[in-house]
Amino acid sequence: MQQLQSPPSITTSQKVRVIAPSGDLREWERFEQGIKVWRDRGYELVIPEDLSQPWGYLAGTDEQRCQQLIEAWNDPDCVAIACARGGYGSTRLLEKLDWSQLSDRPKWLIGFSDITALLWGLAKYKGIGGLHAPVLTTLGNEPERSQQQLFDWLEGKVNSITLSGEGWGNGKATGILLPANLTLATHSIGTAICPDLENVILAIEDIGEAPYRVDRMLTHWRWSGHLQKLKGVAIGRFSQSEVSTPSFTMEEVWRDRLSDLGIPIVMHLPFGHDGENTPLPVGCIAEIDTDSGTLSYRR
Structure with missing residues (x-):
């Protein structure tokens, strides 16, 4: 992209x-x-x-x-x-x-x-x-x-914004920022609107999705080969995801499905439903840094 x-x-x-x-x-x-x-x-x-x-x-x-x-x-x-x-x-x-x-x-x-x-x-x-x-x-x-x-x-009053979360994975990377709702993005795979994900830092959020459903979506991304193209993954808020039956936590799902990609991952970032939703411009230059636990982007 x-x-x-x-x-x-x-x-x-x-x-x-x-x-x-x-x-x-x-x-x-x-x-x-x-x-x-x-x-x-x-x-x-x-x-x-x-x-x-x-x-x-x-x-x-x-x-x-x-x-x-x-x-x-x-x-x-x-x-x-x-x-x-x-x-x-x-x-x-x-x-x-x-x-x-x-x-x-x-x-x-x-x-x-x-x-x-x-x-x-x-x-x-x-x-x-x-x-x-x-x-x-x-x-x-x-x-x-x-x-x-x-x-x-x-209004063009700022040229860059930095979001802070928790980083893990491999170092840092620069790429093109592509924010999305995970469910909508998953349903786009195989359709005409699915972009070329080479050079992309994917920023994802969702609401009302239990850990097993997020696991299923990420597994679909893995099978499609799309996750393997990414430069990094920025994870926002996954709200209303609690379940009453035995389950992995949401973080356990993320780490299980993403850790072997060898790319920077930053989670707990302030965007998504049910809380602070920092604006994310589609298609701008971004940097993800696991050491500082940040996602930064600029015009």
Whole structure:
């Protein structure tokens, strides 16, 4: 994977459009809190009247959600697109979305979890790096530090960010940062959006996945040969993973499935669900260092 084109920095008073490309929006109070965070910083948030038109567990039909994305992306005055929530559904859009309908002009696509599919699609088909960062329904619950990091990165006020965790494995490495939800990334293997993972530092998080399911996904990655291509692995938060039956711990699974790769691993990093979700730009230069237990990235 090569370094991706980064969208230009944005400034307050500019237009940010809201889309709901995944699950039906149910957390309206939390959604409004996220909107308030953006507006309090001076941005013009544009929310379509048909933002969420429930269709089963989705925020609208595939066609409706595709059209929302296309209209927001092709709006020449829009500098960023903020996703309302995750859940499930963005992968369905990849079957229907004609990427040639999207302008080549880069802008920020912001979200995480289920939005992984769109971030990876944007990287694959447009060569543009989005931002793995809170969706609107989680932004209001973020600590001030990670909110500030989000806007500092978008506004070009910082050129690098360092996250601290616990390192193990082999030394340090430099590569291209590729953040993802592990489940979504696993389901991309063998599909058109799965990127070339050579030279990649994979940053992964998830929610509600028991250790045995994470074991199963990592084993699938091993069998596919994709893990063996990586320069390093950065592990964020795997929340709500507790089980009542006999089990390996999550850390035991990580060490069992990754230790023989001979690459740097850093875990317990502050990104993912249910806690601080530090923004991770897709496709930028990153360094992972087991001695210091850090993941650093720069523009």
